[in-house]
Amino acid sequence: MHEKGSITAYLSLILVLMISLLLAGLYSVQLAGARVQMVSAVDQGLYSLFARYDRTLLERYQLFYVDGSRGQGDMQMGKLYGTMEEDIARILFNRVDGNHNGNIGDLVMQGGGITGYTLATDSGGSSVKEQAAAYMKASLGAQGVRLLLEKNSRDRDMAQNMENARESIEAGESLDQYDHLKEQAEQEQEARDEAGEEMMLPEAPEDFVNPIETVRELKQLGILSLVLPDGKELSGRTQELSALASGRKLETGMGMYETGREESGVTEEILFGEYILQHCGNFSSPQPCEGLAYQAEYIIQGNHSDIVNLKGVVHKLLLMREAANLLHLYQDQAKRAQTRAAAGVIASLLLLPEAVPVVEQILLVCWAYAESILDVRGLLAGEKVPAFKEASSWQLTLSNIPRLLDGADDLRKNDRKGMSYNDYLRILLGIRNSRQKMAGCLDMIEMGMRAEEGKSNFRMDCCLYTTEVQFSFIAGKGNTYEVIRGYGYDM
DSSP states (O other), X not given: OHHHHHHHHHHHHXXXXXXXXXXXXXXXXXHHHHHHHHHHHHHHHHHHHHTTOOHHHHHHXXXXXXXXXXXXXXXXXXXXXXXXXXXXXXXXXXXXXXXXXXXXXXXXXXXXXXXXXXXXXXXXXXHHHHHHHHHHHHHHHHHHHHXXXXXXXXXXXXXXXXXXXXXXXXXXXXXXHHHHHHHHHHHHHHHXXXXXXXXOOOOOOTTOOOHHHHHHHHHHSOHHHHHOOXXXXXXXOBOOGGGSGGGSOOOOOXXXXXXXXXXXXXXXXXXXHHHHHHXXXXXXXXXXXXXXXXXXXXXXXXXXXXXXXXXXXXXXXXXHHHHHHHHHHHHOHHHHHHHHHHHHHHHHHTTOGGGHHHHHHHXXXXXXXXXXHHHHXXXXXXXXXXXXXXXXXXXXXGGGGGGGGGOOGGGOOOOTTSBOHHHXXXXXXXXXXXXXXXXXXXXXXXXXXXXXXXXXXXXXXXXXXXXEEEEEEEETTTEEEEEEEEEETTO
């Protein structure tokens, strides 16, 4: 009997030990499951938050952001956190008070908070540029991107050639030189009169009109009146810039490494310019909503007025076309001969025969400028102009320059293989400072969004891109756990 009792006690001890180990294992599994459940719930809460992206912003501009202002015009991080906390509680406890113990490990949520976030305007709006470039890459496809890059390379070379020639083509400088020659001629005539010398003044050939004087008249007219095609109306819209992103102090993110890059690659910059042309209005395709109609011109110029922005772009186009046209005149010997002959007439009328080379250069610049007026007028009319002219595509003879005062639209030639107004905007966007270009784009996105119903307070610096959260839980017998998770549209 004694031996049997010893065996029973020994087995009881072993059973107690085994049961203890089993219960400890079950408790450990329970806690592990609770930790998985905690992390999963926080992840799902973040996913739920970012699933509330602004659908209007996505449909109109293909950008993923959560409107952190909830339409109020200022950040509502407390409300965003509250929404996420409710979602997590609903997932864990099937209710929102956070105290129901029907889950694994008898979890209780103690609380938490948002420990970091980034906004659309952080890092100079780099997340906007990244999303825009990604959208354009997907939209164009590999072949489309390759063709765009090749075109950009050609356009950049052309712009560089024009930039190199720009210093010598300012019509204003040429007119100043001509005025100086006229003053010199008058002074010499006065000296001859005082000395009693008499000279037979030369007479100009019949029907000869001094092209330099015509260009002077053209320069005195408004720049838009020179190039605006018949039937085209100007937008008189203006925009209060202080209400837009570039004119106010912006909200900034906190506590997270900024995911965007300060400097973007060449390809991304080119794709971003294409994105602007696709999503922003311009003179050839004005934006119909309230605010500025010529949005691409605003991004290039940065003024509050459509008319002022268009004037700035037209001035740049005239300079670009003037440079290209002057290069053609230098190379065309027939036109050089005409210019030299006209310079001889003008110099003889001034009684300054030695000034023929100077007058010839002034005439070349004036002729290039006059041709550029027809070019830009054609661009604004929706026509195309070749990057560099040939004899067959040249429009204006030296003797026809005075006709510009009456329009001379019948002299325009539309080259279907040439460059359009949008092509020139692409070049101007390409040489625009990257930060200024992004600031202008953010302004135009805000302006466009505010024209949508219920979006009058929309702000890009209230658009959430990434966030990091921290939540505390109690599981089992007083075990405390912290869960830190981050999520965003770049992940």
